[in-house]
Amino acid sequence: DLGTASALVAEVSVQEGRVQVHRVTVAADPGLVINPDGARLQVQGSVMMALSSALHEELTIQDGRVVESNFDRYRLLPMRDAPPVEVLLVESGDEPQGMGEPVMGPAAAAVANAVFTLTGERLRTLPLRPGGG
Incomplete structure (x- = not known):
């Protein structure tokens, strides 16, 4: 626990089973x-890592092996x-706390909640794919 409280709001659209995060x-409060x-x-970089994980990153196992064997x-x-x-x-004036990683956890939830608000569909697995796509 890094002691930093954070909240995220994502503005999204969904087209053809694809989530686009616009903002x-x-x-x-660190x-x-x-x-x-x-x-x-640090926060901006962590959000990009979290969005990458939430929207795209996935390992596929085929015949007992990882298909995505390298970054290509x-x-x-x-x-x-x-x-x-x-x-x-938000500076609370307390001792300095950790920065960056605390925003990674809520990022996927913020995107999933925005998709739910937009479409009524609850996405509960990563990567987030509306319509099961």
């Missing part, structure tokens, strides 16, 4: 912020799909 807003620019960049066959979030990430730092 992410993050509010984080206590005392020593380097605000560094903290924002392992799908990651492409730059063209990287949404803007607004970071709101």
Whole structure:
């Protein structure tokens, strides 16, 4: 536990079974912020990693072997799909806490909740694929 509270909101669209994230807003309270620019960049990078995991990353086992044996066959979030990430730092004045990783957990949930609000479909497995696609 890094002691940082965070909340995320994702703005999404769904077309042909594909989730597109258009914008992410993050509010984080890491206590005392020593380097605000560094903290924002850490959060933005962590959101990109989390979106990649939530939307694309998957290992496939075929005949007892991993199909995606290297990164040329392992799908990651492409730059063209990287949404803007607004970071709101809430400084509680407490001791400095961890930054970055605390936003990764809620990212997939924020996207799944946005898809549910949009479509009424609950997505509970990763990668997130509406309509079972």
